[in-house]
Amino acid sequence: MINVENIQVVFGKGTPLQKQALNGVSLIIEEGSFVTVIGSNGAGKSTLLGVLAGDVLPSGGRVTIGTTDVTRKSTASRAGLVARVFQDPLAGSCGALSIEENLALAARRGESRGLTPALGSKRREHFRERIADLNLGLENRMGDRMDLLSGGQRQAVSLVMATLAGSEVLLLDEHTAALDPGMAEFIMNLTQKIVSERKLTTLMVTHSMRQALDFGHRTVMLHGGEIVLDVAGDSRKTLEVEDLIAMFRRIRGQTLDDDALLIG
Amino acid sequence: MSQIAFWGAVELGLVYAFVAVGVFLAFRVLDFPDLTVDGSFPLGAAVTAVLIIAGVNPWLAAAVAMVAGAAAGIVTALLNVRFKILNLLASILTMIALFSVNLRVMGKPNVALINADTMLSPFYGLGIRDFYVRPLFVGILVAVAVVIVWRFLESDAGLAMRATGANSRMARAQGVDTSRQIYLGMAISNALVALGGALFAQTNGFADVTSGVGTIVVGLAAVIIGETLLGARGILIALIGCVLGSILYRIAIQVALSTDTLGLQASDLNFVTALLVTIALILPRLRRGGAA
Numbered sequence: 001m002i003n004v005e006n007i008q009v010v011f012g013k014g015t016p017l018q019k020q021a022l023n024g025v026s027l028i029i030e031e032g033s034f035v036t037v038i039g040s041n042g043a044g045k046s047t048l049l050g051v052l053a054g055d056v057l058p059s060g061g062r063v064t065i066g067t068t069d070v071t072r073k074s075t076a077s078r079a080g081l082v083a084r085v086f087q088d089p090l091a092g093s094c095g096a097l098s099i100e101e102n103l104a105l106a107a108r109r110g111e112s113r114g115l116t117p118a119l120g121s122k123r124r125e126h127f128r129e130r131i132a133d134l135n136l137g138l139e140n141r142m143g144d145r146m147d148l149l150s151g152g153q154r155q156a157v158s159l160v161m162a163t164l165a166g167s168e169v170l171l172l173d174e175h176t177a178a179l180d181p182g183m184a185e186f187i188m189n190l191t192q193k194i195v196s197e198r199k200l201t202t203l204m205v206t207h208s209m210r211q212a213l214d215f216g217h218r219t220v221m222l223h224g225g226e227i228v229l230d231v232a233g234d235s236r237k238t239l240e241v242e243d244l245i246a247m248f249r250r251i252r253g254q255t256l257d258d259d260a261l262l263i264g
Numbered sequence: 265m266s267q268i269a270f271w272g273a274v275e276l277g278l279v280y281a282f283v284a285v286g287v288f289l290a291f292r293v294l295d296f297p298d299l300t301v302d303g304s305f306p307l308g309a310a311v312t313a314v315l316i317i318a319g320v321n322p323w324l325a326a327a328v329a330m331v332a333g334a335a336a337g338i339v340t341a342l343l344n345v346r347f348k349i350l351n352l353l354a355s356i357l358t359m360i361a362l363f364s365v366n367l368r369v370m371g372k373p374n375v376a377l378i379n380a381d382t383m384l385s386p387f388y389g390l391g392i393r394d395f396y397v398r399p400l401f402v403g404i405l406v407a408v409a410v411v412i413v414w415r416f417l418e419s420d421a422g423l424a425m426r427a428t429g430a431n432s433r434m435a436r437a438q439g440v441d442t443s444r445q446i447y448l449g450m451a452i453s454n455a456l457v458a459l460g461g462a463l464f465a466q467t468n469g470f471a472d473v474t475s476g477v478g479t480i481v482v483g484l485a486a487v488i489i490g491e492t493l494l495g496a497r498g499i500l501i502a503l504i505g506c507v508l509g510s511i512l513y514r515i516a517i518q519v520a521l522s523t524d525t526l527g528l529q530a531s532d533l534n535f536v537t538a539l540l541v542t543i544a545l546i547l548p549r550l551r552r553g554g555a556a
Contacts, residue, residue, distance in 0.1 A: 053437070079439030092437070094430040097423070105423050110439040113420035 001066060001201060002029040002052065002169055008060035009047050009225075021047040022058070023225040029169075034195055034202040034216035038209060040248070043222040045205045049173050052203065054078050066168040080110020083162035083200075087174040089154040092161070095147030099138060099157060102146050103127040106161035130160050134190070152183030156190060163194055170195065172204040176211070188215065209241045223251050265522050268395050273518040275399040275467060277511030280482055281406045282460030284490070284506035285413055287483030289453040292502070293417065294446060295429040299355040299480050300340045303362025304333040304454040306476035308461025310366045313375040313471035322383045326462040333458020336362060337450035345443045366473045374472040382466040398467050405463070409456065410503045417499045425449050457483075481537055486510035488544040516540055 009022040022044045029035050039045045050056035051063060054075035063071045070078045086092040093102045104118040104127070124142070132139040134156050138149070146154065155175055162170055172191065176184035192215060195202050206212050212219050219236060221229035221244070228251055231239060265273075283301060290298035308329040315325035336358055343354035367373065387397050416422045427435035428445040435442050457479070465471040489512055490505025520536050521528050528536065 075436040076439050076441045079437060082437075084437050086434075086437075091431070092434055094427050094434060096430040097426060101423060101426075104420070105427050105435075105438050105440075108420050108424075108439075113424045113440075115416065115419045115421055117415070118418055118420050118423045 001031045001064075002027070002203065003064040004028070004048075004051070004061070005063075006061040007048075007051055007058045007063065009044075009051065009056055009058050013059070020225050021056075022051065024061075025222075025225070025227055026061075027220065027227065029201060029203065029218075031201055032199045033218060034200075035204070035218045035220060036212040036216045037203060037205045037220050037222060038207075038212045038244070039222035040252075044225040045222055046173065047225075048222065049171055049203065049205050052169070053082055053084055053171055080165070081168040082171060083109070083165070083167040083169070084171045085155065085158045085162055085173065085175040087177050089151040089158070089178055090147075092158040093146045093154055096145065098143050098145055099131065099149070100124060100127050100142040102157065103130070103161060103164060107164040109165040109167070111165065127164075130164070131157070134160065150183075152179050152187060155179065155183075155187050159187070159190055159194055163198060163200075168201060170200045170202045172202065172206075174205050174207055177207055191215070209244045213239060213241065213244070221247070265518060269518055269522060270515070271395045271399055273514040274511055275395075275402060277486075277514035278399055278402040278406050278507070279460055279463050279467060280486065280514070281507040281510040282409060282456045282463070283479055283483040284486035284510045285409060285503060286453040286456035286460070287480065288487050288502065288506050289413070289449055289456070291484065291487065293426055293429050294449040294453075296344075296446065296450065297352045297355070298337075298340060298450065298453065299352065300336055300358045300362070300450070300454055301457045301483060302476045302479045303359040303366070304336040304457045304476075305461040305464070305479040306366050306471065306473055307336060307362055307369070308333050308458030309465035309471035309475060310369040310375070310461075310473070311458070312462035313377055313465045314369055314371075316377060316380050316382065316466075317375065322381060322385075322466060326383065326459060326466070329458045329462035330455040333461070334451040334455040336458070337452075337454030338447055340454075341447045341450040345446050362476075363473065366476075370471060370473065373474070374470055377465060377469045377471075382469075383463075384466060402463055402467065406507055409459075410500075410507060413452075413456075414500045414503055478534065478537065481541060482510075482513065485513050485537065485541045485544065488541060489513055492544050492547050513540065 004025060004027040007022050007025045011019045011021050025048060037045050037048065047056055051058055052065070054070065054073060058071065062069065065078065065081045068081060070081065094105070097105070100119055104123060107123065128139050128142060131142065136153055136156060138153060138157065149157065176187050179187060188211060202216070204216065218232035220227055229247060283305060286301060290296045311329040311332045312325045315328060316322050340355045340358040343349045343357060344351045384398060384401055387401055388394055417426060424435065424440040425445045425448065427438065427440055428442045432442045464475065486509035487506055488509065490502065490509030493508065494501050494505040496502070517533065517536055520526060521530060521533070
């Protein structure tokens, strides 16, 4: 479960570039629920994800993951609760390490790391099986450096990495944005499969409204650091991309009107 | 080149293999350009020499030297991690401070270890000639160190350190405390370099405050020569490359200086070093260029 209460995030406080990235955002995501987050550039999507991951520490409010208050915890110290796949395929794995070394690294996420060989035969076999499940033929390339893989292959391996160690939540940060349409579809289907098989509490930030409506149980739209739409259940089923775009326009129009009023 | 000169070069290469492995850990594993080694090498020599003269067991003296080296590495890490000083600058600050520390430790610019018992004393006079004993002894220690560092880097803990250097953001997302890894890595790296210094003092019979000048270049030269010769094929090969590079570097220097036709003198050493490192840096590029 994720419980975000009245989160405030301000970037560049006290400078001319001061920006309120999140303004009193509250959100409860139940155990096993899959929430998609949309919004235009600068709406606060990435900041919200950063607050959950620990990269951004809020100036106000409270963040609880599972039963742990993580508001002040660093990224590393909350890693046992949070699994994450980045937008940039290069960011989520170590290019200089082999596929199996990356998996070994992820398998100990949030746990102590001792002097046990990282790649014992038992672990190797386990990793191989998990990678073979992807049907990408990567199980025969376990010793290859990660940077020899394509972006899509890296994202697929990153998804496996995210599920090797237990976690309370899975955070997906536009993880198909850098991929070609075919690979993006493959990764989304894989995501769907993994999330439903493992009943993961998932928050996915996306640029694609289609994705936002097609996947998950609930869709949240952010604008100007605030939640402007939160739909789930039947009302979400009937929602179409056109409806979302119309809402997007309306919200933007409103802000334009506001600006016009101010200037006038 | 005489046999004695040749084995002397091998011996010196093996002593500096500790430096090469330390530099490999800092530069390649942690991606931390660390110049502390120019200070921690003579620190290791100074601590060992002073302790041996005070009657301390030479093995214990070497162990204390390693602790001193580790402390130097931790100071550099502290300046960088805690106080956000640029890594290269942080290491230069520690290096410059260590020059004074080393003078304090020894009380004078150099200390001689004539007739003092060293780690090698029990092995002289066993029927093997002295100029074989030294490289053999140091070589065994190097092998032990390489195996330990290799096993460490392929363990869970070592993987965390490698991830810190390769992609620190990803490492943190995997729960790795990257600051701690930098402290640990810098401590191990400089402990190895100080051990090199300790062995240098014990095999050569003296410690000198200026013996650290250029340590980093020699270490880097060894790492780069090793990489050029053996390529990137895993941790063990890379470590063996460091050792091999260090030995070949010393032999190359010895050949260059002892070839009369070149007319080089001992004072040309730094120039020859720079030239060798440059060649080692250019070679892989030329090779790649030829293939393309």
